[in-house]
Amino acid sequence: MAARTDPTGRTLVSDKELGQPRARLVYWIVLTLTTVLFTLAFVFPLYWMFASALKSPAEFAQPDPTLVPQSFHPETYKQAWTRLDIAHFFLNTVYYAIGGWLVQLVVDVAAAYALSKLRPMFGNVVLAMMLASLMLPASALLIPAYLTVVDVPIVHLNLLNTPWALWLPAAANAFNIYVLKRFFDQIPDDLLDQAAIDGAGRLRILWSVVLPLSRPVLAVISIFAIIAMWKDFLWPLLVLQDPDKQSLSVALSRLSGTAFVAPTDLMAGLAIASVPMIVVFLVFQRQILAGLSAGGLKG
């Protein structure tokens, strides 16, 4: 975590300028201030969340909040897990996130493969229509999509309170298809033809040639899919009205409005809901930040 590694990456202020004594002093002051500010603004709230859940309800409620819990009650986490039934909603959310990820991956990889390598008639029209949906803000589709979930046209199924209400709309993800197609386009056709000559069918080629070469892009798409499913609030709030089926986010919102929930239990619930995302972030920070930068720069 020392100096910049890129030798050509000079920025606004050159290393030479920073070498001067006065500039050095300013640099260290700014660095210290920034470190303190970032710790207070972004790390401390999380510490406070995890620490508050450890306090006794009386200590939590006192008008003068304590920085470090006076008495430790780690059992609050256990209570929240069982008494608030956070365990149940946690497992619901894991199920929704993993299922949504798999459905997205299967549907979008197949579509991107078809558009990139099988190149059917009107493939470009299909892609353009899919990309057009990106221009549509989520709010515009909310009401009609809800009515569609309640009564799916033609088959007349009611998907309300089923995971499919989350999974199928999530699979209609033009961004995934676009990114995957762009990546598949880079894989030389020769490689695929070779496999075809060896007798591999289209599905086999996808499975044994295209997918193994696409691990990096599949990883990024998977990470972002799982994060998005875990964080989602408004759509699950509408389509999972049965308290038993709710995701953790929706359940926490409902529990926060009920009087019988102790604030420390709720705080523990918030902490539990954050842990998977924090772990995912710490493990995959490189992919997440790089994916974000790449996506942002392409517009």
Added chain:
Amino acid sequence: MGVRRTPTPRTVPPAVLSAPAVRRAALPARRRRRWGDNALAYAFLSAALVCFAVFSWYPMVRGVMLSFQQDNLVTDPIWVGLDNYRNVLADPLFVTAWVNTFKFTGLALVFGYAVPFALAALLNELRHFTGFFRLAVYLPVMLPPIVSVLLWQYFYDPGAGLFNTVLSGLHLPTSAWTQDAGTAMISLVFVSTWANMGGATIIYLAGLQNIPGELYEAAEIDGAGVWQRLRHVTLPQMRFLLLVMLLLQIIATMQVFIEPYQLTGTTTPSTITVMILVYRYAFTVNNDFGLAAAMSVLLFVVLGLFSAVYLRITRGRTD
């Protein structure tokens, strides 16, 4: 495509001709193969096509149709012409919701637009702890939004909340935050900014690192100081990205929902936004999806203007 070979290792051993492949290669009916290939491609596409058709393209059309209907999900929908639009426009909350939405968007720009850029410019100059800074600023973005909002609900608590404790400890005036009509909106903006600005910061950082170092060197040789370099090199180089992020932020903040929903509720006039009103029309107050659809269409038209500008500038760039 496919002319230049990339040095990827071959997964399949070459030139092992198997019987079915020979037979397929020898197939004379090229036309039939073409149809077969198309059918196969559409078989691969079918799941995505169904998902898009049912959950994206059809709702797009249905949303517009719905805005001319009365629909409560119980009785059959009735065509009501422009009644929904008339009723929505006549609703005293219509103006309130739009004013609140623009207020939220405007305040979010004032507090949240320049901050990520300033932070990115600062972080780009720091030679230490770069990993920590990036991680820290993006941490709130990783949290489920409901966690951020509920956490801040405790910070905002007028009695035992952290903010008032700190403020009174510093002998500064305290505030009722979300519970006062005057400060409610700005309180929502603070949460939203805290929770979302990490993404913009990381994107700006990537943009700053793409600025060629020679530009700064040339400016330096010409005698430009740090501020002049910032003004005449950094800002012009970042202009496009700044514009894109401005539009994206406007589009995102105009659809604000979870902050008012959780912190002030759907019944507090001072924070009823357009999306909250849509939610009320459909799910809590009116149970009328036609009214909600009409309001959504109006929001879509306004957002569409920003989307069109966004599309235009990004199109011109990539071509």
